Amino acid sequence: MQIKSIKTSAKHYCFAALVVSIVLASCAFFLPAKALLGLVIVDIALVLHAMYLKQKTFILIKMGLMQLLVTLPFYYFIHGSASLFDGFIVVLRVFLAILPGWWLSHTQRPERLGEVLCWWLPAQWSFVIAASIGLLPYIIKETKEIYTIQCLRGARITPKALRNPKNWCELIYCVLLPMLIELLKLSKQMAQAAQLRHFGHNKTPTHWPDTPDEGPHINAVNNTADHPANSKENQDISPIFTHQSTSPKTTSTREQQ
Amino acid sequence: MQLASLSQIDFQFNDRQGKVFNQLNLTVNQGECHCIDGPTGSGKSTILKLLTQPQAFNYDGEVKLAPSLLIGLVMQDPNIQILRQTIGAEVAFGLENLAVPAQQMPQKVATALTRVGLNLPFSTPISQLSLGQKYRLMIAAQLVLSPQLLLLDEPWAQLDDQGVAELSALLVSLLADKMSLIIIEHQPQAFNPLIDFHWQLTGGQLISYSSPEPVTPAASIKGFNQAPLPPQAASITSAHASVKPPQTVSHSPLLTIAPHHFGYLAQEPLFECARPLSVSATEMVLLTGSNGAGKSSLLTAIVGGNSDVDLAAIELFGQRPKLGIFKHRLGFLMQRPSRQLFEPTVISELQFSLKRFGLPLTQADTVLAQLELSHLKHASPHTLSYGQQHLIAFASIACTYPAFLLLDDPFAGLDDEYMKKLIKILIELNQQGCGILIASHRVIPSLSYQQHWHISHGQLTQQTRPTNTHAQAFPYAD
Numbered sequence: 001m002q003i004k005s006i007k008t009s010a011k012h013y014c015f016a017a018l019v020v021s022i023v024l025a026s027c028a029f030f031l032p033a034k035a036l037l038g039l040v041i042v043d044i045a046l047v048l049h050a051m052y053l054k055q056k057t058f059i060l061i062k063m064g065l066m067q068l069l070v071t072l073p074f075y076y077f078i079h080g081s082a083s084l085f086d087g088f089i090v091v092l093r094v095f096l097a098i099l100p101g102w103w104l105s106h107t108q109r110p111e112r113l114g115e116v117l118c119w120w121l122p123a124q125w126s127f128v129i130a131a132s133i134g135l136l137p138y139i140i141k142e143t144k145e146i147y148t149i150q151c152l153r154g155a156r157i158t159p160k161a162l163r164n165p166k167n168w169c170e171l172i173y174c175v176l177l178p179m180l181i182e183l184l185k186l187s188k189q190m191a192q193a194a195q196l197r198h199f200g201h202n203k204t205p206t207h208w209p210d211t212p213d214e215g216p217h218i219n220a221v222n223n224t225a226d227h228p229a230n231s232k233e234n235q236d237i238s239p240i241f242t243h244q245s246t247s248p249k250t251t252s253t254r255e256q257q
Numbered sequence: 258m259q260l261a262s263l264s265q266i267d268f269q270f271n272d273r274q275g276k277v278f279n280q281l282n283l284t285v286n287q288g289e290c291h292c293i294d295g296p297t298g299s300g301k302s303t304i305l306k307l308l309t310q311p312q313a314f315n316y317d318g319e320v321k322l323a324p325s326l327l328i329g330l331v332m333q334d335p336n337i338q339i340l341r342q343t344i345g346a347e348v349a350f351g352l353e354n355l356a357v358p359a360q361q362m363p364q365k366v367a368t369a370l371t372r373v374g375l376n377l378p379f380s381t382p383i384s385q386l387s388l389g390q391k392y393r394l395m396i397a398a399q400l401v402l403s404p405q406l407l408l409l410d411e412p413w414a415q416l417d418d419q420g421v422a423e424l425s426a427l428l429v430s431l432l433a434d435k436m437s438l439i440i441i442e443h444q445p446q447a448f449n450p451l452i453d454f455h456w457q458l459t460g461g462q463l464i465s466y467s468s469p470e471p472v473t474p475a476a477s478i479k480g481f482n483q484a485p486l487p488p489q490a491a492s493i494t495s496a497h498a499s500v501k502p503p504q505t506v507s508h509s510p511l512l513t514i515a516p517h518h519f520g521y522l523a524q525e526p527l528f529e530c531a532r533p534l535s536v537s538a539t540e541m542v543l544l545t546g547s548n549g550a551g552k553s554s555l556l557t558a559i560v561g562g563n564s565d566v567d568l569a570a571i572e573l574f575g576q577r578p579k580l581g582i583f584k585h586r587l588g589f590l591m592q593r594p595s596r597q598l599f600e601p602t603v604i605s606e607l608q609f610s611l612k613r614f615g616l617p618l619t620q621a622d623t624v625l626a627q628l629e630l631s632h633l634k635h636a637s638p639h640t641l642s643y644g645q646q647h648l649i650a651f652a653s654i655a656c657t658y659p660a661f662l663l664l665d666d667p668f669a670g671l672d673d674e675y676m677k678k679l680i681k682i683l684i685e686l687n688q689q690g691c692g693i694l695i696a697s698h699r700v701i702p703s704l705s706y707q708q709h710w711h712i713s714h715g716q717l718t719q720q721t722r723p724t725n726t727h728a729q730a731f732p733y734a735d
Contacts, residue, residue: 111346134342137384142596148562149597151581152589153653154613158581178599181639186337193338196309196330197351197398208349209359211379 010210014112015119021100028096033089039096046103055106059140064095110134115207123205131190143179150174258287260326260406260437261308266318268303277303278316279461285406290428290438292445295458297672298642301441304458305330305408308439329399330408333415333670334593335391344370344386344394345379351402369401370394373427387549389420396427406437413444414669417547417698421447443672510535511661511692512559517570519555519717521563527551530570530717534710538660541683541693545700546712552696553592555717556663559694560589573661585614588659592666594650598638603630606638607653614657624656627682644675655682661692668701680704 024046027039047057068091075087104113114130121129151158155174156167194200266281277300285291295301306313309330311320322328332338341347348366357365366379373393386394392415399407412424428438428451440448445455456463514534520526528551536542546552558566561578568577574586591597600606607621625631628648633641638649651667664683668676680703687693695704709720 109342109346111341131340134340138336145562145591146596148557148560148580149589149591149594152560152562152587153597153610154584154657155609156613174599178596181599182596189332189337190340192306192310193332194340194350197402198354199350200354202354202356204356205353206356206359206362207353208346208362211345211363 010112011115014108015116017104017108018116021104024100025097028093036092043096043099050103050106053107060102067091067094105133105136111208124200142182146178147175259284260287260323261285262321264319266316268314268316276461281462283463285437287437288432288435289453290432290451291454291456292440292442292448292452293456293458294442294445297644297675299458301458302410305410305441326406327402327404328406329404331395331399333410335395338395339383342382343379344377344381344383347383347394348398348401351398365401369397372400373397374423389416389548392416409440411441411670413442413447419547510537511574512536513572515570522565522567527554528712528715528717534719536692536694538690538692539687540708541687541706542708542710543706544694544696544710550712552712553665556665556696559663560587585616585657586660588654588657588662590651590654590664590667595646597650598646601637602635603638603649604634606649607656610653610657616657620656624652628652628678644671647671648675648678655686659691664695666697667695
């Protein structure tokens with residue numbers, strides 16, 4: 001019973017965080033410019049909350065500054081200095097739209113998000129969304145490492161080189177393209193890893209409860225006899241079966257399970 | 258009791274490539290441990306995939322699996338199998354998919370974690386685990402489902418010696434419980450006491466052998482040579498010794514590390530370097546340490562790739578490291594180097610750095626010839642085998658003939674043939690005046706080096722003598 005009550009509260013807290021994130025991200029686009037200050041104050045509260053949970057805000061700040069540095073020169077060259085404030089507002093709106101998503105991904109566990117998304121999405125979709133959110137730190141780390149490798153190989157993508165817009169293509173070619181290839185490989189491998197653990201073989205999967213203080217150091221018990229995989233009901237959903245190639249050239253016999 | 262069998266399996270990926278399996282046979286009974294060895298790209302991992310997901314392959318022959326057989330597969334790289342952020346949730350993923358009630362999960366997960374020796378709270382972030390611990394976590398994620406057959410893909414390459422010892426102890430207990438194992442491994446001797454059947458995958462068939470040393474028919478694998486590398490490095494390199502580095506050899510230190518505590522800013526230090534260390538031109542240095550000791554972090558810091566590390570104690574070419582300032586004088590091969598490949602052909606991949614640094618493009622052809630990969634010159638790097646991609650990535654760095662070369666776990670996942678090629682060119686570069694720093698989980702028996710640095714118990718120290726006997730062929734560092 002205790003586990004159930006903890007699970008319920010964590011689930012509802014996650015749901016509330018998801019709704020808040022969607023509402024705040026939407027507000028960033030739909031609120032008039034005058035009302036953005038209020039939204040900034042609310043979003044600062046989110047950042048403070050994430051910092052309280054010991055999350056790093058460096059990447060977020062860096063991303064905001066990069067957006068500003070890239071967008072404002074465009075506004076200056078295309079619309080002149082009078083439109084710089086408009087450019088700033090556009091950057092601010094994009095930043096405020098991204099920030100709630102960052103807060104959500106840094107304060108909620110992907111499996112809990114997946115559980116909440118299961119309320120109105122198929123289990124497979126919610127897993128894909130939750131796994132994608134959980135993958136963000138890995139993607140950032142990989143991108144950083146590929147960037148380092150290519151810088152050392154002489155690619156013109158150092159911060160100094162990127163001051164020249166001619167070199168921006170090199171960033172796409174040397175870093176984003178290999179990263180895309182890596183992501184394609186990774187998604188295939190992760191899908192395989194999930195399938196090997198019976199993902200997709202039950203339309204209504206259960207969910208891991210929140211057990212913050214528990215672990216094998218407390219309650220390890222040798223208990224394998226009643227494993228669900230060995231129960232009659234779960235044998236029906238077992239993905240393991242006797243298989244024979246579907247190739248028409250196959251000549252051997254099929255063994256029925 | 259027979260659990261699984263592959264009978265007369267013929268398989269090829271597509272019409273352009275040859276057969277991967279040619280009348281391949283394998284039978285696994287309860288409580289048996291099989292080990293499959295073979296060259297990189299020969300199809301070892303495909304055997305495991307065929308057993309776990311036969312419906313995904315279009316093959317000829319027969320795959321027989323015992324009714325209600327549960328198979329667990331732990332792939333080579335644990336990082337690509339992690340689906341959650343905490344260890345409890347990760348192990349429970351399979352239980353969720355089997356619709357096990359949430360109340361029953363903690364006990365089952367705890368049992369699986371205990372079995373692999375991860376006595377940690379469920380909420381432990383997976384990001385805090387070392388690679389060896391992650392590998393054991395992946396085994397726990399399979400054990401929680403009580404498989405009767407467990408498949409392991411190249412565990413040795415991912416684990417340090419302690420990790421291998423711990424894994425071996427775990428596998429002994431699993432075999433005692435009548436679980437069956439199939440291990441794909443380039444280094445079968447690491448698990449010799451467990452193994453009932455040794456197999457060599459060659460020519461699309463599994464050939465049985467009884468001794469720890471594979472009895473590969475040399476003629477069937479191009480360029481393969483079972484003989485160990487001779488101790489005298491010079492004799493290996495004579496064939497291509499005519500290639501000269503573009504830079505003049507200097508005997509002043511390329512890299513100096515002053516005594517300091519190394520670690521990330523605002524975090525506990527990873528290790529202490531109590532005495533000064535240095536690497537000179539023509540020196541080869543081996544840096545060893547267990548998973549998570551800080552080897553990769555140190556190498557990345559040396560090349561200027563870690564902005565959140567205090568670099569005051571490190572000097573490279575007499576300067577504090579900064580990314581991109583050393584140009585072609587510095588080469589760095591990261592782990593999983595195939596991720597750096599992006600050009601449409603092998604030759605353009607090699608020539609990329611040469612063009613950027615204004616070096617002769619012919620150096621690309623020279624290095625390809627040294628690695629005996631000239632026939633792949635116009636192939637797409639993305640269609641090559643793991644070992645070939647690994648060597649191409651290395652070649653793209655080596656072709657600039659850097660004055661100092663850093664390599665992070667460069668032999669991981671390579672078979673004897675590719676390992677031999679890599680060691681050969683490393684020795685050549687070293688003899689031509691290139692300082693080399695290699696990070697590895699363990700001492701590499703075929704490698705000659707002048708210094709051995711080791712990270713252990715939070716200390717980076719220089720070992721008094723190399724543990725490698727081949728090192729006697731080289732002058733010793735002061």
